[in-house]
Amino acid sequence: MPTHYEPQDTPFTNPLYGHQRNPTRLLFQHELNRYHPAPDTPGAGVYPYVVTTYRLTEHFTAGGMSRWTPYLSELQPEFFCEVGPELAAERKLEHGGWATVVTARNAVEARVLVTDRMRPLRVQGRSVHQIGMPYHWGPNGYSTGDSANELASMALDPNVHIQEVKALTADIRPGRRPRGRERVALVEEYRRRAGVTERTGTED
Amino acid sequence: MAADGQPSRKGFFTDTSVCIGCKACEVACKEWNQVPEDGLDFLASSFDNSGRLSADTWRHVAFIEQRQPLGHQDPGVGRPEGGAGDAPGPVDLGMPSFDLPGQRTGEDGGSGGGDFRWLMSSDVCKHCTSAACLDVCPTGALFRTEFDTVVVQEDICNGCGYCVPACPYGVIDRREVDGRAWKCTLCYDRLGDGLEPACAKACPTDSIQFGDLDELRERAERRVEDLQEAGVSSARLYGEDPGNGVDGAGAFFLLLDEPEVYGLPPDPVVTTRDLPSMWRHAGAAAVVLLAGAAAAFAGRRS
Numbered sequence A: 001m002p003t004h005y006e007p008q009d010t011p012f013t014n015p016l017y018g019h020q021r022n023p024t025r026l027l028f029q030h031e032l033n034r035y036h037p038a039p040d041t042p043g044a045g046v047y048p049y050v051v052t053t054y055r056l057t058e059h060f061t062a063g064g065m066s067r068w069t070p071y072l073s074e075l076q077p078e079f080f081c082e083v084g085p086e087l088a089a090e091r092k093l094e095h096g097g098w099a100t101v102v103t104a105r106n107a108v109e110a111r112v113l114v115t116d117r118m119r120p121l122r123v124q125g126r127s128v129h130q131i132g133m134p135y136h137w138g139p140n141g142y143s144t145g146d147s148a149n150e151l152a153s154m155a156l157d158p159n160v161h162i163q164e165v166k167a168l169t170a171d172i173r174p175g176r177r178p179r180g181r182e183r184v185a186l187v188e189e190y191r192r193r194a195g196v197t198e199r200t201g202t203e204d
Numbered sequence B: 001m002a003a004d005g006q007p008s009r010k011g012f013f014t015d016t017s018v019c020i021g022c023k024a025c026e027v028a029c030k031e032w033n034q035v036p037e038d039g040l041d042f043l044a045s046s047f048d049n050s051g052r053l054s055a056d057t058w059r060h061v062a063f064i065e066q067r068q069p070l071g072h073q074d075p076g077v078g079r080p081e082g083g084a085g086d087a088p089g090p091v092d093l094g095m096p097s098f099d100l101p102g103q104r105t106g107e108d109g110g111s112g113g114g115d116f117r118w119l120m121s122s123d124v125c126k127h128c129t130s131a132a133c134l135d136v137c138p139t140g141a142l143f144r145t146e147f148d149t150v151v152v153q154e155d156i157c158n159g160c161g162y163c164v165p166a167c168p169y170g171v172i173d174r175r176e177v178d179g180r181a182w183k184c185t186l187c188y189d190r191l192g193d194g195l196e197p198a199c200a201k202a203c204p205t206d207s208i209q210f211g212d213l214d215e216l217r218e219r220a221e222r223r224v225e226d227l228q229e230a231g232v233s234s235a236r237l238y239g240e241d242p243g244n245g246v247d248g249a250g251a252f253f254l255l256l257d258e259p260e261v262y263g264l265p266p267d268p269v270v271t272t273r274d275l276p277s278m279w280r281h282a283g284a285a286a287v288v289l290l291a292g293a294a295a296a297f298a299g300r301r302s
Ligand code: SF4
Pocket: B125, B126, B127, B128, B131, B132, B133, B134, B150, B166, B167, B168, B169, B170, B171, B172, B183
């Protein structure tokens, strides 16, 4: 029988089924792979927005070839995040400026593209903002930038073992991310506020 | 071929209504013509990071986001039902919509919540019938080819830059590293070998169409009529009219909004149009001045 499970990170409870998440998914408890609190629990609001990742026409996978090619790099030269005007106003994000996106795994920085294409989701009577991020960047190559994959957790589906990089939750704040130890401190501060431990998010 | 044995006038018809913004034209142009990279600048201008035509960008795809109804993306809009001749008719791919039936997802709810359209348009040198860049070039580097296109010869251009402010479209530009003027050649070398320009060859949707200008103009008229009939009332041609300010462009466009929206001048005029009359006025003024001076001397003597 087909059923529906919510993603590992989600702002919503499963409307269809008693189990929130797939009980047969593969989890890895590691200090660099912490999961977010379940919806409707204290701390869930620390990572309030939905993040999804996708491709651009100009780049191929993580950019291993296309980011080394000047003719493609110049067409999409920087890692960016797309947000709707409502979220930009809520978090004081400046169009063309920088934003830092934070999860319990890491914090990455990206240029801000405010666009009507990013529409808030209306689910269970509440509206939740989405952040869209192309995942083609990394630290090496001709066009470089942070990698969106840094934000994702390793929670694998039981059949083909794919991690959930298309649906996760995060917070977003204006400005560039801190460097070095301060970057780690920022991620840890978020984890503390959300009450994240090694058990968080491992329930079904 | 025209009756006199010369090749007929060649041009581009860029039908922006089917452009998908893939930028294959930009890349193909650069690959073929060995145009250098134009800088890694994030412009925060939708998905357009080229910005404008320049010495190092000879095709430029503009992306314009508008809060306007698209009329939805119907496949094959304006194509005859069941296909023309051998061509297949429109196919509904059954792509899902993002709205619940009767409900908009946006926070602003009902009114206009889902109205959005993305205009994409690939701009290029217009290869004007009356080309100001060519009129002002003192070295003869800019010349009109046997295909009635306008080309700069890179080994003759001395970088004086007169052509840059002369172009009413802001197309031709000097390359910083060598000072010379560069622009689209309509792939002069490829035309000589019977090939179509690289951008037209690469364009997957045939948004860029290359051919005899007369035939392209007829084709474009038909396309506008089809679109108008299908309810796309904003469809219009830009630059096709031989009576316009540049006496007709060799590269013209089908647009879905005012030219200004795409960054195109609404009513460009060849900047050298008034030169003869300016010289006539200057000449008349000189004659009057000379006559006045002569009269003053003549008056004193008597
Ligand atoms: S005047 Fe401008 S648009 Fe016209 S042919 Fe010259 S460069 Fe091209």
